[in-house]
Amino acid sequence: MSARPLLMIPGPIEVSPAVQEAFCVPPPSHVAGHVIEAFGASLEKMRTVWRAGADSQPFIVAGSGTLAMELGVANLVDPGDRVLVVNTGYFSDRMGLILERLGADVTHVRAEVGEVPHTEAVAEALRSGAPYKLLCATHVDTSTGVRVDAQALAGLAREHGVLSVFDGVCATVGEAFEMEAWGADVYLTGSQKAVGLPPGLGLLVASKRAMDARAQLKRAPSLFADWHQWLPIMQAYEARKPSYFATPATNLILALDVGLSEIVARGPAQVAADHARVAGAVRQAWSALGLQLLPRRAEDAANTLSAVRYPEGVGPALVGEVKARGVIVAGGLYPGLKQAYFRVGHMGYSVTRRDWIAQTVQAVAEGLVAVGYEAADPDAAQAALEQGLG
Numbered sequence: 097m098s099a100r101p102l103l104m105i106p107g108p109i110e111v112s113p114a115v116q117e118a119f120c121v122p123p124p125s126h127v128a129g130h131v132i133e134a135f136g137a138s139l140e141k142m143r144t145v146w147r148a149g150a151d152s153q154p155f156i157v158a159g160s161g162t163l164a165m166e167l168g169v170a171n172l173v174d175p176g177d178r179v180l181v182v183n184t185g186y187f188s189d190r191m192g193l194i195l196e197r198l199g200a201d202v203t204h205v206r207a208e209v210g211e212v213p214h215t216e217a218v219a220e221a222l223r224s225g226a227p228y229k230l231l232c233a234t235h236v237d238t239s240t241g242v243r244v245d246a247q248a249l250a251g252l253a254r255e256h257g258v259l260s261v262f263d264g265v266c267a268t269v270g271e272a273f274e275m276e277a278w279g280a281d282v283y284l285t286g287s288q289k290a291v292g293l294p295p296g297l298g299l300l301v302a303s304k305r306a307m308d309a310r311a312q313l314k315r316a317p318s319l320f321a322d323w324h325q326w327l328p329i330m331q332a333y334e335a336r337k338p339s340y341f342a343t344p345a346t347n348l349i350l351a352l353d354v355g356l357s358e359i360v361a362r363g364p365a366q367v368a369a370d371h372a373r374v375a376g377a378v379r380q381a382w383s384a385l386g387l388q389l390l391p392r393r394a395e396d397a398a399n400t401l402s403a404v405r406y407p408e409g410v411g412p413a414l415v416g417e418v419k420a421r422g423v424i425v426a427g428g429l430y431p432g433l434k435q436a437y438f439r440v441g442h443m444g445y446s447v448t449r450r451d452w453i454a455q456t457v458q459a460v461a462e463g464l465v466a467v468g469y470e471a472a473d474p475d476a477a478q479a480a481l482e483q484g485l486g
């Protein structure tokens with residue numbers, strides 16, 4: 097067991113040694129040469145990692161994932177515009193709230209908890225009533241551990257001439273996403289998830305279509321959320337020129353360049369495949385322990401985290417027992433179901449650490465035994481994990 101417990105929640109997560117080294121420096125100026133270089137290079141690398149077009153526009157702002165959500169939609173809707181939210185949990189609800197504050201006319205397409213609305217139900221909604229301006233979906237909802245079919249939804253949106261925004265806070269880098277090929281318009285995230293940094297940066301890429309839609313907006317967004325405030329700043333940094341609108345989180349910018357470089361070096365497709373392999377192996381381990389996932393269908397289960405139901409007779413005390421064994425996992429998040437399941441993050445740098453994944457499975461298995469779930473067999477869980485990891 098390491099001296100410090102391992103942070104295996106669905107964000108923030110453990111970061112790579114190189115990323116940590118990059119931000120553990122005295123704060124540099126936002127116009128220092130090496131910060132400008134790191135900022136510009138990060139913007140370029142975001143296009144690569146997001147698989148976005150050369151004409152797309154990346155934005156890096158200081159803030160959390162929720163701010164990225166605000167920035168993602170505030171530039172695309174005027175009051176009264178119709179927006180369809182494909183709702184898969186707590187963070188889809190949050191997107192709905194953000195949109196309502198903007199005065200949008202919001203419709204939710206919902207499914208049972210742990211399920212994903214049928215694509216046909218989404219298509220049906222898009223066909224009904226006055227035209228929609230926007231479709232929003234949470235790529236992976238961290239409260240339920242379900243992943244939507246982002247490719248299908250982006251395709252549907254294109255078919256109906258609707259812009260699409262994907263909250264990738266718990267997905268970007270960990271799940272495959274082809275922004276240009278799938279025709280998505282905004283893909284946003286926070287730095288503390290699979291991108292592999294501490295919390296503190298909101299990251300998003302907007303398509304040319306989305307930038308054009310901002311130009312047509314009747315009511316400008318709040319100053320901090322306005323792409324038009326940030327655009328000249330991003331352009332300046334990309335041209336390796338100093339610029340200022342609101343102070344960037346300079347230490348995190350240095351770390352972002354390093355983190356994105358690691359992803360580019362491994363290749364975005366390979367990184368997503370690694371997440372899928374590890375997630376598959378971890379799911380086999382849960383299954384060997386007799387546990388069930390909150391997502392009802394295997395194909396809807398995210399690769400970045402596991403949302404696992406407590407077995408009969410077990411409750412949130414498990415989380416404390418797992419921590420006593422050196423690993424921090426998270427409790428449930430979905431309102432009304434918090435006591436019914438726990439969540440384990442497997443994303444970012446942790447996915448490259450077989451030892452940490454094994455330690456996490458072991459801590460959960462032993463924690464289950466400690467809370468009286470006799471059926472848990474730690475050795476069987478390890479064997480299943482090993483087999484899955486290959």
Ligand code: PMP
Pocket residue numbers: 107160161162163165187234236237238263264265266286
């Ligand atoms: N969307 C999703 C899918 C998330 O998982 C989170 C954070 N857990 C957010 C949005 C909000 O991000 P933040 O907490 O960084 O504001």
